Amino acid sequence: MKNLKNFLEESKLKVTPQRLAILKEIDKKGHASIEEIYEKIKDSFPSISLATIYKNINALKDEEIICEVCLHQKPKYELKKESHAHFICKKCGKVEDVPFNDIVRKEINKTYPNTQKELYIYGICEDCKKKNKC
Numbered sequence: 001m002k003n004l005k006n007f008l009e010e011s012k013l014k015v016t017p018q019r020l021a022i023l024k025e026i027d028k029k030g031h032a033s034i035e036e037i038y039e040k041i042k043d044s045f046p047s048i049s050l051a052t053i054y055k056n057i058n059a060l061k062d063e064e065i066i067c068e069v070c071l072h073q074k075p076k077y078e079l080k081k082e083s084h085a086h087f088i089c090k091k092c093g094k095v096e097d098v099p100f101n102d103i104v105r106k107e108i109n110k111t112y113p114n115t116q117k118e119l120y121i122y123g124i125c126e127d128c129k130k131k132n133k134c
């Protein structure tokens with residue numbers, strides 16, 4: 001298991017129980033929106049507000065501990081990891097990581113230098129495909 005506390009200790013941010021809880025949620029879900037994080041941790045932190053989570057998310061983003069995945073709907077956040085593409089289900093909005101290999105990345109870098117590389121693949125996820133059959 002990842003030591004989420006290390007991420008904070010290596011950054012300029014103070015280790016707080018709220019920040020740890022936010023990171024834990026993101027780690028567990030893979031990709032989580034602010035609302036999803038809020039729903040999960042408000043029981044443990046009754047005084048926490050959406051605005052507090054938003055502020056913490058921004059701080060974690062500035063320290064490059066997490067990344068924003070810009071979707072057509074609401075942004076989701078994930079722990080910083082190797083660059084990868086995202087599969088997004090058009091039906092339920094589920095996000096999955098898709099490995100994105102170095103060769104492809106270098107090719108894209110050559111063709112489109114100095115651009116932000118974000119690759120999104122849109123489709124219907126396995127769950128939604130199954131549901132449609134019933």
Ligand SMILES: [Zn+2]
Pocket residue numbers: 089090091092093094124125126127128
């Ligand atoms: Zn789906």
Ligand SMILES: [Zn+2]
Pocket residue numbers: 031069078084085086096097
């Ligand atoms: Zn991802």
